[in-house]
Amino acid sequence: xxxxxxxxxxxxxxxxxxxxxxxxxxxxxxxxxxxxxxxxxxxxxxxxxxxxxxxxxxxxxxxxxxxxxxxxxxxxxxxxxxxxxxxxxxxxxxxxxxxxxxxxxxxxxxxxxxxxxxxxxxxxxxxxxxxxxxxxxxxxxxxxxxxxxxxxxxxxxxxxxxxxxxxxxxxxxxxxxxxxxxxxxxxxxxxxxxxxxxxxxxxxxxxxxxxxxxxxxxxxxxxxxxxxxxxxxxxxxxxxxxxxxxxxxxxxxxxxxxxxxxxxxxxxxxxxxxxxxxxxxxxxxxxxxxxxxxxxxxxxxxxxxxxxxxxxxxxxxxxxxxxxxxxxxxxxxxxxxxxxxxxxxxxxxxxxxxxxxxxxxxxxxxxxxxxxxxxxxxxxxxxxxxxxxxxxxxxxxxxxxxxxxxxxxxxxxxxxxxxxxxxxxxxxxxxxxxxxxxxxxxxxxxxxxxxxxxxxxxxxxxxxxxxxxxxxxxxxxxxxxxxxxxxxxxxxxxxxxxxxxxxxxxxxxxxxxxxxxxxxxxxxxxxxxxxxxxxxxxxxxxxxxxxxxxxxxxxxxxxxxxxxxxxxxxxxxxxxxxxxxxxxxxxxxxxxxxxxxxxxxxxxxxxxxxxxxxxxxxxxxxxxxxxxxxxxxxxxxxxxxxxxxxxxxxxxxxxxxxxxxxxxxxxxxxxxxxxxxxxxxxxxxxxxxxxxxxxxxxxxxxxxxxxxxxxxxxxxxxxxxxxxxxxxxxxxxxxxxxxxxxxxxxxxxxxxxxxxxxxxxxxxxxxxxxxxxxxxxxxxxxxxxxxxxxxxxxxxxxxxxxxxxxxxxxxxxxxxxxxxxxxxxxxxxxxxxxxxxxxxxxxxxxxxxxxxxxxxxxxxxxxxxxxxxxxxxxxxxxxxxxxx
Amino acid sequence: xxxxxxxxxxxxxxxxxxxxxxxxxxxxxxxxxxxxxxxxxxxxxxxxxxxxxxxxxxxxxxxxxxxxxxxxxxx
Ligand SMILES: [Mg+2]
Ligand SMILES: [Zn+2]
Ligand SMILES: [Zn+2]
Numbered sequence: 001x002x003x004x005x006x007x008x009x010x011x012x013x014x015x016x017x018x019x020x021x022x023x024x025x026x027x028x029x030x031x032x033x034x035x036x037x038x039x040x041x042x043x044x045x046x047x048x049x050x051x052x053x054x055x056x057x058x059x060x061x062x063x064x065x066x067x068x069x070x071x072x073x074x075x076x077x078x079x080x081x082x083x084x085x086x087x088x089x090x091x092x093x094x095x096x097x098x099x100x101x102x103x104x105x106x107x108x109x110x111x112x113x114x115x116x117x118x119x120x121x122x123x124x125x126x127x128x129x130x131x132x133x134x135x136x137x138x139x140x141x142x143x144x145x146x147x148x149x150x151x152x153x154x155x156x157x158x159x160x161x162x163x164x165x166x167x168x169x170x171x172x173x174x175x176x177x178x179x180x181x182x183x184x185x186x187x188x189x190x191x192x193x194x195x196x197x198x199x200x201x202x203x204x205x206x207x208x209x210x211x212x213x214x215x216x217x218x219x220x221x222x223x224x225x226x227x228x229x230x231x232x233x234x235x236x237x238x239x240x241x242x243x244x245x246x247x248x249x250x251x252x253x254x255x256x257x258x259x260x261x262x263x264x265x266x267x268x269x270x271x272x273x274x275x276x277x278x279x280x281x282x283x284x285x286x287x288x289x290x291x292x293x294x295x296x297x298x299x300x301x302x303x304x305x306x307x308x309x310x311x312x313x314x315x316x317x318x319x320x321x322x323x324x325x326x327x328x329x330x331x332x333x334x335x336x337x338x339x340x341x342x343x344x345x346x347x348x349x350x351x352x353x354x355x356x357x358x359x360x361x362x363x364x365x366x367x368x369x370x371x372x373x374x375x376x377x378x379x380x381x382x383x384x385x386x387x388x389x390x391x392x393x394x395x396x397x398x399x400x401x402x403x404x405x406x407x408x409x410x411x412x413x414x415x416x417x418x419x420x421x422x423x424x425x426x427x428x429x430x431x432x433x434x435x436x437x438x439x440x441x442x443x444x445x446x447x448x449x450x451x452x453x454x455x456x457x458x459x460x461x462x463x464x465x466x467x468x469x470x471x472x473x474x475x476x477x478x479x480x481x482x483x484x485x486x487x488x489x490x491x492x493x494x495x496x497x498x499x500x501x502x503x504x505x506x507x508x509x510x511x512x513x514x515x516x517x518x519x520x521x522x523x524x525x526x527x528x529x530x531x532x533x534x535x536x537x538x539x540x541x542x543x544x545x546x547x548x549x550x551x552x553x554x555x556x557x558x559x560x561x562x563x564x565x566x567x568x569x570x571x572x573x574x575x576x577x578x579x580x581x582x583x584x585x586x587x588x589x590x591x592x593x594x595x596x597x598x599x600x601x602x603x604x605x606x607x608x609x610x611x612x613x614x615x616x617x618x619x620x621x622x623x624x625x626x627x628x629x630x631x632x633x634x635x636x637x638x639x640x641x642x643x644x645x646x647x648x649x650x651x652x653x654x655x656x657x658x659x660x661x662x663x664x665x666x667x668x669x670x671x672x673x674x675x676x677x678x679x680x681x682x683x684x685x686x687x688x689x690x691x692x693x694x695x696x697x698x699x700x701x702x703x704x705x706x707x708x709x710x711x712x713x714x715x716x717x718x719x720x721x722x723x724x725x726x727x728x729x730x731x732x733x734x735x736x737x738x739x740x741x742x743x744x745x746x747x748x749x750x751x752x753x754x755x756x757x758x759x760x761x762x763x764x765x766x767x768x769x770x771x772x773x774x775x776x777x778x779x780x781x782x783x784x785x786x787x788x789x790x791x792x793x794x795x796x797x798x799x800x801x802x803x804x805x806x807x808x809x810x811x812x813x814x815x816x817x818x819x820x821x822x823x824x825x826x827x828x829x830x831x832x833x834x835x836x837x838x839x840x841x842x843x844x845x846x847x848x849x850x851x852x853x854x855x856x857x858x859x860x861x862x863x864x865x866x867x868x869x870x871x872x873x874x875x876x877x878x879x880x881x882x883x884x
Numbered sequence: 885x886x887x888x889x890x891x892x893x894x895x896x897x898x899x900x901x902x903x904x905x906x907x908x909x910x911x912x913x914x915x916x917x918x919x920x921x922x923x924x925x926x927x928x929x930x931x932x933x934x935x936x937x938x939x940x941x942x943x944x945x946x947x948x949x950x951x952x953x954x955x956x957x958x959x
Contacts, residue, residue: 130958133915134915134957134958137957137958137959140959843910843911845910851916852916852918853910853912853916853917853918854918855952856910856951856952856953857947857950859946859947860944860946860947860950861944861946861947861950863946
């Protein structure tokens with residue numbers, strides 16, 4: 001029988017509703033197959049003691065033995081509950097809060113709710129009205145009723161004057177007498193009080209008495225789960241190791257026995273009470289071993305025992321760890337590394353992984369030859385196959401087939417071959433944390449040698465990946481439907497525009513940008529050989545354009561090569577990062593504006609603003625938006641390879657010479673620092689002499705700090721202007737900063753002029769030694785240098801003290817990012833859990849789990865941002881341009 | 885009297901017929917609409933009673949102006 005058929009034989013039922021309630025002692029006894037009466041677990045022979053916690057009547061979890069209740073073996077016997085009769089009742093910690101709520105709203109004498117008859121009638125009437133239509137509002141009313149009843153101290157029914165009940169977590173209850181003394185309420189008293197409350201009154205408090213009577217929250221009988229819930233494990237040494245729950249249950253039984261003996265022998269009350277309290281402790285920690293206010297129950301080794309709550313709670317708990325976080329087959333995980341030669345749509349998969357991941361392929365007349373070949377090659381050689389499934393559904397493991405040739409011959413339409421992953425297969429590729437939908441995209445497989453997944457550099461931003469050891473996951477869809485969905489909806493080229501803001505998230509970065517700039521530069525001329533080389537890199541199949549210069553040698557401009565790859569009907573005008581004097585594109589003689597006419601880059605250099613990722617209204621954004629995804633992707637693939645190949649040809653080195661400014665520039669920087677220091681000294685004098693006046697809303701100290709920080713942070717800005725004036729505009733550092741390839745002017749200033757003020761949490765450095773930051777400064781020093789001002793630059797070298805402050809500020813940044821990611825991760829989890837049932841329906845409305853309506857129109861304008869021009873359906877300016 | 889802008893431009897209780905029409909168009913039952921308490925200042929402004937449907941026109945950063953409907957609930 002195939003799996004599908006087997007599933008069809010399972011009887012299915014539709015769940016109409018789920019009701020949560022509490023088991024009554026009678027139900028627990030009825031469910032129970034035996035009472036556990038002894039704390040002995042095994043006898044000398046290693047056999048389970050009858051009436052003990054491992055009694056065979058509870059079921060068997062280990063193979064070989066037979067259950068004494070149902071007579072079945074371990075794989076069929078579902079296990080059967082037993083029970084423990086507690087000598088004295090104890091509070092169920094999970095209901096302590098509920099017990100408290102009931103106690104403070106009811107009369108301890110007659111058990112009625114502390115409300116007058118007419119109030120009861122009124123509330124009951126309102127509740128029946130509300131519960132029909134406003135279930136959520138009914139809950140609010142219950143809360144109001146509770147508050148009202150808790151206020152009243154004299155019972156309207158019997159006139160009894162009650163005392164205030166105090167609850168002390170986790171399970172102690174006291175009564176406050178008139179003279180202020182606290183009288184302990186033991187569980188027996190609690191049970192008496194709770195038992196007196198009439199069921200009709202409970203309804204007013206929001207309790208359904210048919211599934212929960214309050215006295216059931218006081219445990220007299222404890223259910224004992226079968227060994228399936230708490231299996232013991234046999235170590236190789238033959239020693240049996242019991243589950244934490246079993247240990248805990250043994251503790252409970254032992255304490256119960258002691259208490260019983262103490263009562264029977266007529267021990268003094270305080271001894272009995274102590275034992276009773278210990279029983280309460282063990283029962284409480286059996287449920288939850290992380291209760292506040294009581295010590296954690298521990299193993300002999302000191303390891304805390306796992307209570308029932310601990311099995312369910314937290315990251316590794318049943319919900320997050322076992323139900324939401326299941327492990328899956330047909331997946332792989334390894335380190336990622338960059339590969340600029342593959343397409344952005346592709347992912348490089350190591351052969352070792354391709355030999356393990358398989359795709360089930362149905363044998364047809366068209367693929368039978370290939371699949372036969374795969375079967376013969378088997379699991380060891382790629383591309384081969386790992387399994388063959390016969391039409392009857394029998395899986396044949398090719399590892400154990402001696403004559404694969406014979407098996408391959410038997411292959412016929414209707415069989416299924418689980419063949420190795422091969423080039424062109426669609427897979428899902430993912431990097432945690434999966435914060436948005438582009439954290440998991442469809443890639444086409446490219447099987448490559450090596451042991452890492454290869455990823456195109458332009459797809460790093462959506463995954464937020466880098467190559468400092470990042471690992472990523474890969475999943476192979478196993479059905480035709482899943483593969484079709486992945487190909488059509490998840491393929492990388494369909495996610496160039498992000499749903500976050502409607503701009504391209506995939507695009508040129510770093511080397512690509514500087515390469516594109518250099519190639520598009522006016523001074524770039526290329527020989528025939530170089531042109532052939534570059535067009536080859538872009539995988540062009542068309543003839544090269546006519547050379548721009550014919551004599552004495554044929555030369556092409558870089559712009560010609562870039563134009564060669566642009567769509568022939570593409571028109572675009574935009575300013576570059578080098579725009580300074582020109583206000584109009586068409587009268588500009590430099591390369592300050594980009595002009596593309598019918599696919600010809602007539603003017604302008606390429607930079608981050610035009611081809612970079614996350615740039616709205618850019619050349620690349622237009623190509624990505626106005627052309628089909630595959631056209632845009634092909635342009636990006638070939639152009640990026642082209643830019644990188646040109647950078648390889650030309651060479652690009654960042655060295656000491658790249659961050660050079662002449663001596664007079666240093667003199668100017670020195671002057672700026674000098675001036676600032678002088679100003680700070682003046683401020684210090686004003687401050688220490690008490691002449692400094694406080695700014696409104698600040699103390700004098702704060703005013704001083706603000707002013708000093710202001711002066712010192714301006715140093716870097718002023719130095720930046722000097723650097724901008726003197727630095728070689730063709731130096732690699734400046735070009736990288738200006739084109740947006742990497743770094744900024746601030747980085748250059750720090751390398752070449754001065755590091756400036758170092759800050760911790762946005763303030764000057766203050767902490768350290770008493771009245772000073774480091775022992776290198778005089779006591780009480782509040783000057784610029786002791787506050788973390790670094791006058792030197794990286795090129796000139798830092799003093800040890802400066803180095804220390806710089807490291808401190810750097811560490812502050814690291815801590816900041818660590819704290820931020822932790823906080824935003826938690827917020828994200830809560831949002832995801834709260835909003836997981838929200839969806840956009842086919843009529844454009846936003847609904848919540850098929851019931852509540854949230855928005856009559858998605859986003860109030862009905863726009864799918866990933867299909868928009870940064871949030872707008874169409875760009876009116878562009879429409880005008882096209883029409884004209 | 886000073887006014888505080890909540891981005892709300894217009895509030896009104898819509899007639900029962902119109903409410904029925906709306907619910908039919910959205911294919912929902914009354915309680916599936918977003919709720920507003922009858923004690924809410926906005927509901928008080930138009931003297932709305934539980935069971936009424938409010939039509940609220942408010943400013944929207946994406947659509948300029950947007951209409952939402954709310955079911956008035958007791959409280
Ligand atoms: Mg990393
Ligand atoms: Zn059994
Ligand atoms: Zn009473």
